[in-house]
Amino acid sequence: MHAIRFHGHGGPEVLRYEEVPDPGIGPGEALVRVRACALNHLDLHQRRGLQRVTIPLPHIPGSDVAGEVVAAAGDGMEAGQRVMLQPGLSCGRCAACLSGRDNECPRYDILGYRSDGGYAELVKVPLQNLIPLPPSIGFIEAAAFPLTFVTAWHMLVTRARVQPGEDVLVLAAGSGVGQAAIQVAKLHGARVFATAGSSRKLDLARQLGAHEVINHHEQDFADEIRRLTNRRGVDVVIEHVGEATWSASMRCLAAGGRLVTCGATTGPSAAIDLRFLFSRQLSVLGSYMGTKGELLAATRFFVGGSLKPVVDAAVPLAQAAEAHRRLEEGRQFGKIVLEC
Numbered sequence: 001m002h003a004i005r006f007h008g009h010g011g012p013e014v015l016r017y018e019e020v021p022d023p024g025i026g027p028g029e030a031l032v033r034v035r036a037c038a039l040n041h042l043d044l045h046q047r048r049g050l051q052r053v054t055i056p057l058p059h060i061p062g063s064d065v066a067g068e069v070v071a072a073a074g075d076g077m078e079a080g081q082r083v084m085l086q087p088g089l090s091c092g093r094c095a096a097c098l099s100g101r102d103n104e105c106p107r108y109d110i111l112g113y114r115s116d117g118g119y120a121e122l123v124k125v126p127l128q129n130l131i132p133l134p135p136s137i138g139f140i141e142a143a144a145f146p147l148t149f150v151t152a153w154h155m156l157v158t159r160a161r162v163q164p165g166e167d168v169l170v171l172a173a174g175s176g177v178g179q180a181a182i183q184v185a186k187l188h189g190a191r192v193f194a195t196a197g198s199s200r201k202l203d204l205a206r207q208l209g210a211h212e213v214i215n216h217h218e219q220d221f222a223d224e225i226r227r228l229t230n231r232r233g234v235d236v237v238i239e240h241v242g243e244a245t246w247s248a249s250m251r252c253l254a255a256g257g258r259l260v261t262c263g264a265t266t267g268p269s270a271a272i273d274l275r276f277l278f279s280r281q282l283s284v285l286g287s288y289m290g291t292k293g294e295l296l297a298a299t300r301f302f303v304g305g306s307l308k309p310v311v312d313a314a315v316p317l318a319q320a321a322e323a324h325r326r327l328e329e330g331r332q333f334g335k336i337v338l339e340c
């Protein structure tokens with residue numbers, strides 16, 4: 001098959017389009033013909049190289065996949081079945097998995113992280129990772145859905161327990177998590193504030209349902225949130241930017257507010273004023289991916305039409321390096337998808 005692989009870490013130029021052996025499947029696994037695979041920031045981190053995680057080389061990235069089943073070594077799935085893939089891999093046997101908290105499994109992994117992923121014509125996955133797609137959903141939008149929407153769902157619904165009528169601030173509306181979080185918050189009856197760095201992105205955030213938008217290059221977003229909420233602040237902040245925005249994000253919280261973070265794109269160190277934390281009864285919540293059950297819950301709204309992943313661009317698989325550059329420079333609004 002053809003695939004994009006890297007043999008060493010570095011810039012986008014290490015991504016090579018090449019001929020590689022087809023993956024073989026064992027019991028309980030399926031082989032899927034990839035039709036579309038979306039990019040995630042994870043792809044950039046692993047390509048550059050990580051301090052605490054060793055990526056097996058050569059490596060095929062890609063966590064968000066839609067395609068057709070070629071072969072399934074088990075029951076329940078016919079060849080040709082259109083599917084999208086659960087990006088979370090877990091053992092299925094431990095207490096966390098059996099309690100429905102599979103993203104807390106000690107063996108938890110993400111498709112394409114330490115295993116070979118979907119920047120390829122074929123990918124293998126456990127049978128339980130197959131999610132059937134109705135004919136109304138295209139491969140490109142399906143590939144753009146799983147990782148960011150399960151992440152946003154876990155952050156807002158499970159961790160922050162967002163309530164109807166609450167105010168939610170979503171940072172970086174143009175990011176994959178940002179566009180998903182605006183939609184999931186709206187779906188749960190929240191009023192959404194969003195930040196972005198250009199007027200085009202702010203317009204798109206408004207179209208997705210953001211009530212107020214803030215240009216974070218032109219305005220101090222914490223001051224702006226306090227002004228827009230009559231100094232009250234917001235109930236939930238969706239954080240994934242990290243060091244650059246952390247202090248301002250904390251300042252946006254209303255009494256009883258929850259800050260949820262799933263990333264640290266600009267750096268991992270952040271300070272907390274403990275007096276502010278206890279006196280205003282704030283919560284700081286970590287969030288990592290989401291469970292298989294949460295993805296299936298979100299998928300019902302995707303199939304029903306009330307959650308729609310925003311696709312920034314779809315490009316051929318062979319142009320993965322160009323696609324990485326676009327994501328790295330933050331030029332996108334929504335998901336960049338590779339077609340194969």
Ligand SMILES: [Zn+2]
Nearest residue numbers: 091094097105
């Ligand atoms: Zn487990």
